[in-house]
Amino acid sequence: MSQVVFSSWGRQIVDNRQGGEADAASVQLKLPEHYLDEGPVSAFMGWDGLVVFDRDVDVVAMAAEYMKRVQEKYCCAKCTPGKKGTRILQDALARIVSGHGEEQDLDIIESLSDLLQNCKCTLCMTSVTPVLDSVKYFREDYLAYIRRERKPKPAAAYHDKVTAPCTDRCPAHIDIPSYIEEIKNYRFEESLDVIR
Template identity: 40%
Template sequence: MSRVVFSTWRDEFVDNRGKPSDQWSESGFKLPETYDGDTKSKAFIGWDGVAIFDEDIDAVELASQYAAQYQEYSEACGRCAPGRWGGRILYDLLDKIARGEGTHDDVAHLKEVSETMMATSKCEIGKTVPKPILDLMEHYKEQFDTCIDAQQPSKHYGGDTSYIAKVTAPCTDMCPAHVDIPAYIEGVRDMIFTDSLAATRQTMPLAHTCGRVCPHPCEDACRRANLDEPISIMELKRLGADYETDHALPWQ
């Protein structure tokens, strides 16, 4: 349970704005209300929504900073056009609005690009990144409208707020070795088994062994379970290692 001002995390909807603090509803999820010890978080934004802990949050800059972090990742990836160019467009438009130079047409374009990314991106990161942005645009619409109608920067734009970013996935977070699971699964899917093995060995060298005896806590967090059942993440891990052995390839 977490005390939040507002949350759409994992399709939960909590909105305590304008309510006395003793009447607030709590989130059903344990969200990161603090970081680096006892430092209070103002907001948490990620693949499955957004949680706001501070009523004075700048939703426009929050969306812009989130898009900026994704844009850096998407340009490094480049595996699909919607994910790569969509990330660039999201950031450019959100930063334009946050600077006080945006238009309502930019908002419409943001929604269009977001829907395209969610429908056509190659990976789950590209598909899910737009969700919290759309949530902020819908539920903090007045902040976006103020920036556009008054042609003024968002209320904390260019301030001293710090943003801590981490590109990850639920399965990777659950992995004790923090293996880049989406990357090695993509290698298997594309039948580029050397890439799959290289992704595993970035943080965990024992791909042969771990692909057979790992207790696979990652599968407990697999988002595929939302549709049917988790992917066999542990078994997929061994494919790259077995390919290396079967083809007598040198250690990568």
């Protein structure tokens, strides 16, 4: 079982960065230890927080990549708070990691959580959770980037996956969230195309 260095998953804080031990089972994490046969997972960011298994993980760079993927790959852009809010977060994190960030970028990140609560989808609403946790609990790492005392480590291999329990467990492998979204938007023909 993997040792947990830090976890904010499920609002339960486990911080072993200064020592101590806790494994994934003892903090009741139901997350994969391996992904795509590429070895153990070093860290995980998602709707309910972040989990770090490897002390060498660059949490700031991971948060920047996470928000980039949320904004560029998964944001539906059907509402202004989601489309603009995730973009502002992406830009602020990119500035920090590139060495052009300022402390006010951290204030921007923290203040956007209220804006994102007005999104149409829960993906954008909850996407800020692990980023806020990283700013709160890894603030010194962010400040090291802002003060130009730290540069990004060589790019890590980041993998992303968006899923829902109904999608993962559907025996017919139907994209249930898309089906529901089409019905919600009164696009009945398109909803039928999803399940055909």
